[in-house]
Amino acid sequence: MDKRPILFLDSGIGGIPYCRHFRQSDPAETISYLADRLNFPYGTRKRAELIVILNTLMEKLIKIVNPKIAVLACNTATVSALAELRQCFPDLPFVGTVPAVKPAMLAGKTGKVGVLGTERTIEDPYIQSLAGGNCEIFGIAAPELVTFVEQGFTPADENKKSKLVKKYINRFRDAGVDTLVLGCTHFLFLLEEFKREAAPHIKIFDSMDGITQRIESLLDEKNGARRTKNNALPQNRLLLTGTEPPDSSWQNLAKQLDFSLSLLDKL
Numbered sequence: 001m002d003k004r005p006i007l008f009l010d011s012g013i014g015g016i017p018y019c020r021h022f023r024q025s026d027p028a029e030t031i032s033y034l035a036d037r038l039n040f041p042y043g044t045r046k047r048a049e050l051i052v053i054l055n056t057l058m059e060k061l062i063k064i065v066n067p068k069i070a071v072l073a074c075n076t077a078t079v080s081a082l083a084e085l086r087q088c089f090p091d092l093p094f095v096g097t098v099p100a101v102k103p104a105m106l107a108g109k110t111g112k113v114g115v116l117g118t119e120r121t122i123e124d125p126y127i128q129s130l131a132g133g134n135c136e137i138f139g140i141a142a143p144e145l146v147t148f149v150e151q152g153f154t155p156a157d158e159n160k161k162s163k164l165v166k167k168y169i170n171r172f173r174d175a176g177v178d179t180l181v182l183g184c185t186h187f188l189f190l191l192e193e194f195k196r197e198a199a200p201h202i203k204i205f206d207s208m209d210g211i212t213q214r215i216e217s218l219l220d221e222k223n224g225a226r227r228t229k230n231n232a233l234p235q236n237r238l239l240l241t242g243t244e245p246p247d248s249s250w251q252n253l254a255k256q257l258d259f260s261l262s263l264l265d266k267l
């Protein structure tokens with residue numbers, strides 16, 4: 001039995017849908033969610049810069065949070081720094097998030113898979129390698145969508161959501177794409193809009209099932225030694241980088257999730 005938390009990490013709120021998805025499957029495990037708002041956005045940074053940011057942050061998180069599993073709930077962090085993190089922290093099992101290109105490739109008929117991500121993710125050679133020469137990857141970077149999601153939605157944003165999503169769907173449709181992979185965790189907040197605007201010609205894919213399954217299989221290893229048994233009331237936490245007091249949007253999110261809210265440096 002291991003009661004230590006599972007860490008989810010993103011530059012902001014992007015990993016929250018992944019965290020919710022996992023929690024539905026496994027409510028007994030304790031979660032610490034880290035939003036690195038201090039370094040948001042990750043997508044416009046260079047790979048080398050992200051490696052330093054994430055190595056430094058992980059060192060701190062291992063000391064303060066002491067997670068039993070670390071989930072990079074962020075495609076940008078994963079393609080940029082997962083290999084280095086695994087090398088630097090060999091005792092901590094990591095779960096990375098990469099665009100679900102394989103299932104999209106298998107489902108598509110045009111041989112062209114669309115990937116929507118951050119600039120850093122789309123420019124990374126790893127994305128092209130996911131196709132393995134079996135299809136063409138057509139990538140588009142959408143930093144404005146990342147910012148739009150991170151700012152949180154107001155009722156006035158309802159029309160804007162569909163409008164913004166439609167703009168990208170049109171570009172993918174014009175390129176002859178029939179499967180589209182959401183390759184940035186922030187975009188999961190717009191999943192319904194993507195599905196609606198893409199239907200019936202383009203099918204949308206994400207990696208939430210894959211991530212939850214991967215965490216579950218790590219928990220099952222060694223006869224389930226990593227699992228928390230009978231944890232009726234997990235003490236879940238939403239942690240923020242930086243010293244600015246959390247504004248009302250973070251407070252509301254913590255309330256919605258029923259997580260406590262703290263600054264990482266104040267723990």
Ligand code: DGL
Binds near residue numbers: 010117
């Ligand atoms: N949510 C992150 C991703 O999946 C990146 C967003 C950002 O900070 O640019 O790529």
